[in-house]
Each structure stands twice: as structure tokens, then as C-alpha cells.
Amino acid sequence: MVKQLEINEESLSIGLEIVQSLTELKPHTSLSFMLSEEGVSAVNEVLALTEWGIGKNAHKLKKSALAVFNSILEHPNGAPVNINLTRFDIKAMKKVRKLIKKSLNNHKNGILTK
Numbered sequence: 001m002v003k004q005l006e007i008n009e010e011s012l013s014i015g016l017e018i019v020q021s022l023t024e025l026k027p028h029t030s031l032s033f034m035l036s037e038e039g040v041s042a043v044n045e046v047l048a049l050t051e052w053g054i055g056k057n058a059h060k061l062k063k064s065a066l067a068v069f070n071s072i073l074e075h076p077n078g079a080p081v082n083i084n085l086t087r088f089d090i091k092a093m094k095k096v097r098k099l100i101k102k103s104l105n106n107h108k109n110g111i112l113t114k
Helices: 007-023 037-053 054-074 086-105
Strands: 004-006 030-034 078-085 112-113
Touching: 004 037, 007 030, 007 054, 007 086, 037 054, 037 086, 037 112, 054 078, 054 086
Parallel strands: none
Antiparallel strands: 004 112, 030 078
């Protein structure tokens, strides 16, 4: 059975910028930012891709990444977000960054297949 996911390249590109910023943090340092409506859409796009694209063999990284994205999405549009990441959270963000880059390079007309 082939699993497919439709992606929005523009939102995913914005999501890549957000995730890239998160991977550059040092563990246990704080980052504060606000997301626009586009940013919220991008985080939702990355969340869906993470759920779809990170396999069972990396379930702890997937769980950590999903927790970070859900934490970000708890803040309404324009509300300040303050985030602290552990070393493991940053490792999870690096995995997601790799997945986003691969997805942006390998999709066919906005569709990813496994």
C-alpha cells in the first residue's frame, strides 16, 4: 500500500526556515518569536509532514518533534512564543529539517509517496 501526502511547497519552505532556526539553538537556551498566519500554516504543514514521514524506527525523535510543534501551535496568531529545547529536541528538529529538504526535492506536483 502506497502512502501519499499532499504538500504545499510555499508553506513547507517557510516551515524549513522555522525549523532551521530551531536547529541553530544551543540546548536550554530560550527563543522568543511571534508567528504570522503564514507561520502557523507552515508549522501545521511541517507537523503533518513529520507525522507522515518519520518512521517507527525513530519514534522518540518523532514524538519530541511533534511535542515542539504542538507547543508552538498552542499560541494564537501573533501571540509571543517562548521555546526552550533540549539537546534531544534539537536532534529531532535536525531530523525534521532533513525530511523537509528531501520532501521539497522529491515531490511530484505537490504529492509525496512512500
